[in-house]
Amino acid sequence: GAGVSQTPSNKVTEKGKYVELRCDPISGHTALYWYRQSLGQGPEFLIYFQGTGAADDSGLPNDRFFAVRPEGSVSTLKIQRTERGDSAVYLCASSPAGTSRGEQFFGPGTRLTVL
């Protein structure tokens, strides 16, 4: 079956602009996660959705970052007033169950470059 998909694959924007990154999870997966990966490092957690609600947003770095999942499937990560330090690969993952024991499956990522 289809895996996790993310669009766009690449996004170049200017400092101060607003961007939206989209994630389509595996069909039927109730849990959805966003991570961010900087060059040379492992992915770092941003936010976790169980259904439509954000169950854990402790990884969001500041209030410029926001994510939604209005119908419990597709999710959008929104970044306001982008800064050069926001440049990274943004990864989305989904899991069939919203438990700590659920295996997570990752999408190909969106590479964000802020000029």
Next chain:
Amino acid sequence: GIQVEQSPPDLILQEGANSTLRCNFSDSVNNLQWFHQNPWGQLINLFYIPSGTKQNGRLSATTVATERYSLLYISSSQTTDSGVYFCAVVSGGATNKLIFGTGTLLAVQP
């Protein structure tokens, strides 16, 4: 929070050689996954292995939860095995987030 350390940080192998990658973690875990990140950046699931031993072709993994470590074995390595190998854990408790190790960069030479 839980700490995840991987060793070695870098590894160069000749094609056909075997290798062992190690992941140490500092607390009990509910989930442990091994990933291969290919040169295009895609994270590929290798094993979901919070405990026990699993094998998949030339790869196998063992997690000894009581001693807080996991091992990934690669046998008869191929050039397509090159990339970064990550161990990631979900700690015991009220959290579902994966905490990633720093990775092992593997280069397999023909």
